[in-house]
Amino acid sequence: MRTIVFLSAAAMTLAGCQTPMPQSVVDSQRPASDSVKREYVDALRGTIKPGNFVKAEISSVVLLDPEKQIYVYCTRTAERAYPNWSYIGLSLEQNMIMGLAKNDYRCHDKRLRYYDFPELRNMKS
Incomplete structure (x- = not known):
């Protein structure tokens, strides 16, 4: 029982270490450009099965x-076999x-x- 309590406390402590993005970073948001989108799609081409995503957002x-x-952005996708969102953070x-x-926790x-x-x-x- 002590082990379970200790592990739970450790997990909560570690989760608390992941702070969200500072407000100044969030204030700098701008939609992804066509070139950013194109580079991302080109990077995935040949590594995933086309048409595999049922939902995709950037x-x-x-x-x-x-x-x-240094700029960052995230993508989230849902596949036919795995309908929950999967996140990828990129720099x-x-x-x-x-x-x-x-x-990446910042994507959440x-x-x-x-x-x-x-x-x-x-x-x-």
Whole structure:
């Protein structure tokens, strides 16, 4: 019983370490450009089965690090076999994808705006 209580407390503590995006970052939101969308679709082409997504959305792009000009955005998708949202967070530097994180906690921030992403949903091979 002590072990369960300890593990639960540890999990809550770790969950508390993941802070949402600062308000200044959220205030910098702008819709993803066509080039950002195109680069994302091109990066996935050949790695996933076309037509696999039943829902696809892309978030606004936000300025994460003004000094280094690092921008971030998220995508969320639902597949036929797995209807719940799956999240991917991406970072951009000089308009190129520099990193990604599956299920990035920042993608769950309620202040982040999401838009329909038909380019991904309708992707051809």
